[in-house]
Amino acid sequence: MAGVDNDTLQRWLRAFAASVAEQKDALTALDAAIGDADHGANMDRGMAAVVAFLDATPPADPAALFKQTGMTLVKSVGGASGPLYGTLFLRMAPATGGAGALEPDVFAKALRAGLDGVVARGKAELGDKTMVDALAPALDALDAALAAGEPLAEALRAASDAADRGRDETTPMLARKGRASYLGERSIGHQDPGATSAALLLAAAASVVADQEAA
């Protein structure tokens, strides 16, 4: 099949939760360098809450899934990543159009709507050393690959690679948003934790969709 169904999307979120849990200390270490050392713990708390509701009351369709994920993150993360990741998923929900399974272009459009929400909420621009620096090139790569006729798994792989590159490119950047911006020049030389977790989100998507298509 070409698209992603509700089960795959749930696996995506579980995979993201797993990699956040695994990388929790690394994310916190990155945040300790230029922030307030809570990004790993905050994201882990939020994604653990997401997994808990997936276990208890699995949503019926992707729109409900995204909405509930967003609300859960908003409630449980605590830091700025709560409203930002929360907005990402809350904006994805209506963009699914209520479909039971998402065609590749619908999935890409939903992600794009989510990114637009993040940009509007955080007022960050490309190059400000934020999660946008991973998400934006990733979604550009996703759109380009789909437009070139590549299957979704390939396209998500390209997106994940672009997110990784974007994440790496935050290292020499000067932070212009959030706590890290107080450090000014001293923020240079450190990889941005928000961009790092965002790259994990894309990597998780690429991985579960590849598994789905292999199955």
Added chain:
Amino acid sequence: MTVGIVVVSHSRALAEAAVGLAGEMLQGADHADGSSSAAPRPPSVEVAAGLDDGGFGTDAVAISEALTSADQGDGVVVLMDMGSAVLSAELALELVDDDVRERVVLCPAPLVEGLVVAVVSAAGGASAAEVAAEAGDALAAKSGHLGEAVTPAAAAPVAEASVAGAGEETGTFTVRMPHGLHARPAAALVAAVRGLDADVRLRNLALDGPEVSAASMSKVATLGALQGHEVAVRAHGPDAAVAVRRLQELAEESFGETAPAAPAPTPAARGTGRPIPASPGVGIGPVRVAAPAGIMLPAPVPGSPAEQRDRLAEARATGREHLRAVRDRAAREIGEAEATIFDAQMLLLDDPDVLADADARVEAGADAAQAWADAMDAVEAALAAATDEYLRGRARDVRDVRDQVLAALGGHAETAAASDGVLVADDLTPADAAVIDPGRTAAVVLAGSSPTAHAAILLRARGVPAVVGVGSDLAARARQAGVLAVDGTTGELVVDPDESVLADFRARAAAHTARRDDALRRAHEPAVTRDGTTVLVGANVGSVDDAVAAVGADLAGLVRTEFGFLDRHDAPDVAEQEAAYRAIAEAMGGQRITLRTLDVGGDKPLDYLPMPAEANPFLGVRGLRLALARPQLLADQLEAIVRVAHDHPVDVMFPMVTTVDELTAARRALDDAVETVGRGRPELRVGIMVEVPAAALKAASFAPSVDFLSIGTNDLTQYALAAERGNEDLAALADPLDPGVLALIAATVEGAGDDVLVAVCGEVAADEQAVALLLGLGVRELSVAPAAVGVVKQAVREVDMDEARELATTALTCPDAPAVRRLVEQRSSRHP
């Protein structure tokens, strides 16, 4: 009405403690008379703080629930701590019902101070917007009390990860101007952040100085930011990002400073020891040494703090009117760019830090005058202690503003500063020069300055004879003297002249006065050239006072209607405008008045006409372009003009027209106004300003649709030579006598044909030497500053049209403006 309040914090303990603290404020109200029957209800305060597990954090869902329960239909004000509290509150707005959302205001006030004020304000029945505004002011009392040491330089920690977004924006800029961040750029800086919903703070990194508010003119000046210094910007609030970006852009543009800022001393100003003629005429009189004319504090007036505050507000309003008048005069007589120096003084009048300080002093029992004087003295002392010489000089601006307000509060000048005589000073600020009374000041002698300095230009405009650059030695001798004789035409200064010299100077003075009197006496006669060509000489008018001063003017050739629109928070309505134009028409005593429709743009924005910042406002949406973009504004103004035109002879003139389509649209708006008034079409002539070179070259296309073309030589010169007005570096380039500009005037006359009158209403029209040239080019109306009407008429009377046409033909072949000037000087030496 009772507005609800929601407190958003990372910490529940912090939020609850803050609510408890604020609640203390309401207890008195309930218990004072044992009842609270008529008292307003305490507001509903909801807390959304911390995470469910007791940890630090914010939760947009919890905030949205708090919003819904705090809202009782009268709206909700949200006070937040920082970082994700702001993001979560914004997100919460998306989660509530539309009707609730519309009633919610997110308030940028500091949490504790803001909450205390908000609770009291809400209990008093204020609306959500009012509660938020009052809370937003909560910091002022504290910053006023602490003076400069408001915030430690280290940024307050915000519990946020480095993911995108937070409530704070930061950045830096580097000061590039040679004089540093002095009064004028500081005024531009304050103006740039004013009106933004952001608390913006600045810190001079080079000096490792304290952080100060960017909203405060006085505080920005005390940054002591010199050329090359790096300044850190920190902003909070919804517009924080805009504020930082705007300041950085402004710094890129050197805060609009394109030239050495103030009247910079030219080489001559260092004093050659020989006087330089700067303003023609002869003056003899006792020496008057310019000393800072202080104001004696008036006797304290008893009254409650509220009454004192009212008195101070009234005095500040009077001071503002006075400064506005000085500024308007400077704008007319020197130029808009230079007049902006007075904007800095006006900003000082409204400086929130100064006001907070004065307020605190009133609260502590001082009367209005004492509180104001002490608050301003503190600012002056801070500036006087500045490391930069230029900043120290600005202390005088503060003193001016202080004294103007004190005078309005009943203070008296300490010395007989206005005694008659010859004024001797090191230099004069434009402000000083602009208010010199020609009736009492026989002449001015300056140790420094130059004939091209603003002060000299103003002295010429005011008809006060002056010599400048006399040097410190001669100035010192002059100060010791009893009597001085000054010839500002030849550049002579005689200290304690003997009888024969006095007789000589008196004779020169008499001859000069006779010529001026002759011009004045004949001012009411028409200006007719020697060969019988009648030329209309009008006055440029920006107020009723100008119209009264326009003695002998054949018409008001340019009425700058901006006067009714500036310095206010809303546009004047039709009735107000009608009354203003009527007053001018009446002051002109039946002479025709040419009302130019509103001519503003991005370079002089109005409160009620928000305009996006333009990279080059002189090439932006201004003049008729702006009017057509704001049809209601134009419709109202045209309606007022049409109403007046039914009773007085009126022309309407549209500024900065570029295409015939624009004129057609404007004429259509005029037709609509005639219809709205409904009294038929009055006798109303229509014209345009020719300022855009393209319009000059297309004059023939405009001619069928107009009764007259009025050439605004100031802007035409600026546009034709690509040389900004007010840029002192380009002053020599921006000469209206450049043959290129003259060719555009000639093209306008040719395109106008026989039936369309061509006028000139720029400064060049008042240049006596240029009169013959303009007439030779075919101009038949000159509109000049009111005081110049008589002498320009006299200059017209000396013109022979055949010679003038020959002069014009030759001038058009000259390579440059200096060649044209030499040509007209040769001619005027033939016709002294």
